[in-house]
Amino acid sequence: MARIADPRRWFGFAALVVLLGLAWTFRSSVPANATTGGLTPSPRVGFVAPDFTLDLLGGGQVTLFELRGSAVVVNLWASWCPPCRAEMPTLQRVYEANRARGVEILAVNTTFQDTQADAAEFVRAFGLTFPIPLDRTGEVSRSYLLRALPTTFFIDRKGVIRQVVLGGPMSETTVQTAVEELLRED
């Protein structure tokens, strides 16, 4: 205790520690774009969302990259998944309320573990109007490290993932606030 209470000895030691810390801080300084994963595509917050091109239910194709400039919600789902059923009407309401503000929803059906007929019936029953890409091979689910259904990725206008929600159902408040965060980041 006497050593700590001695101002000369202790402040000499403290100054040395802080100077070393300061030197380490400058030694490990990096440019701002060197952190948060840079531009590596990866399915997590702060990274660029992995790109994909998928066939759409009802015809046509969609490429995620081509939606740059819009806030995009990518939701992975299956027709047999109860929380997916519970949250789809919410996604539809948020889509209708925000589409004109530049919000796009891609509800990727995990067709490799579902059937296209069941997916089509699901979409008809809920009156969904947003695009439904079909992940027939499971490639997109794998690249997004899908571990629970539903899983939702909120992607900003620059293509960077800003929020990931594992599981569901999400409330309308959750989806709407996440969308507001995406629209705020410009």
Added chain:
Amino acid sequence: MFPILQIGPLALRLPGLFLLIGVWLGISLIDREAPRHKVSGAALNNLVLYGLIAGIVGARLGYALRYAPIYAEDPMSLFSLNPTTLAPLDGLLVAMIVVFVLGQRQHLPFWPVLDALTPSLAVFAIFLGVAHLSSGDAFGAATSVPWGVELWGAIRHPTQVYEIGLAILVFLAVWRIRQAPTFQGFQFLSWLAMAAASRLFLEAFRGDSVIVFGVLRAAQLASLASLAAALVGLHVQARRALTAVPAVDQSTKTM
């Protein structure tokens, strides 16, 4: 990285589970440590409980306030179990204020309370690292070192493993110094200094640092400030103990 453990239809979120284990182990240490610092274990348990509740409530309210019109339409969403609709820093601030005010009202001694909570904080830090390992958060910068791990599309420093290792070392140091008779605040301030120094060192290997002033890592600056404050605090408390107690009685009067 294993964020989800699937047990039949049940998808367990492992990071949350590890944090809960950390809280539980931390709380279980309180009863053991409180008598050593002449603090009521029950009062300390209550303090932690109220702090946890205040933290969660504060985090949700902080988030909701940012989107007040949306929450006003659906107030029940305030009770959502979704952890993404929490504002952690707001929660921490509210928890600290509540704990401080409650501690003052119950006339709990400031430094002995912090000293008694120190092993709990140190054990929680270990499980925070395990939670990061499980979720893949707090990830490292891309590297070519032989022990790099593949994560998020690159070979990276296993910063979560470094974090766990350093937290274990800090916990062992805290466990050791708690035996020594010293002055009030010694244990907590020593832990703060060691934890800050660990973060200062570790942050250099992180790939998700927030950068300020163009090139500096914000967490390192915050750690440096905490480290300096802890070192000054140690000196002030040591002086206070020396001047308050006659030299002969030091070993018996101080903790």
